[in-house]
Amino acid sequence: MDKVYMTRAFNFSAGHRLFIEGLSEEENKEIFDKCANPRGHGHDYRVEIMFNGDISPDTGMIISRDEMDGSVNEIINDFDYKRIDLEIPYFKKYQSTVENIALYIWEKMFKKYKNRLSYIKVWENERSYFEYHEEELR
Numbered sequence: 001m002d003k004v005y006m007t008r009a010f011n012f013s014a015g016h017r018l019f020i021e022g023l024s025e026e027e028n029k030e031i032f033d034k035c036a037n038p039r040g041h042g043h044d045y046r047v048e049i050m051f052n053g054d055i056s057p058d059t060g061m062i063i064s065r066d067e068m069d070g071s072v073n074e075i076i077n078d079f080d081y082k083r084i085d086l087e088i089p090y091f092k093k094y095q096s097t098v099e100n101i102a103l104y105i106w107e108k109m110f111k112k113y114k115n116r117l118s119y120i121k122v123w124e125n126e127r128s129y130f131e132y133h134e135e136e137l138r
């Protein structure tokens with residue numbers, strides 16, 4: 001069968017603050033820079049998710065766009081216009097860095113799509129993105 005890869009992009013806006021409890025404001029600023037701002041701040045995030053699959057002889061597609069959009073939007077809606085570190089329980093325990101956001105989305109999507117998930121990229125700004133995939137790129 002012919003394996004095809006498809007990447008789909010999603011956007012959400014959210015606020016957060018990065019800080020380690022127990023450290024002073026100066027120490028937090030040293031580690032997290034502007035993201036330690038005590039009043040929080042926002043980002044326009046972009047999420048790219050790559051899927052792989054064999055082309056179905058019936059539909060001619062590798063995956064249902066609607067179903068996939070539904071799965072991703074379900075996760076992303078939890079983030080949209082929220083204060084990530086205060087409103088999503090997982091990020092009360094783990095820092096709301098892009099690295100952790102990418103891993104969080106990966107784990108939720110992986111439960112459903114398993115090996116059909118190739119990678120996830122999360123952009124926090126236009127300069128850099130963080131990528132998560134299993135050890136071996138599929």
Ligand code: NI
Nearest residue numbers: 016035041043
């Ligand atoms: Ni930030």
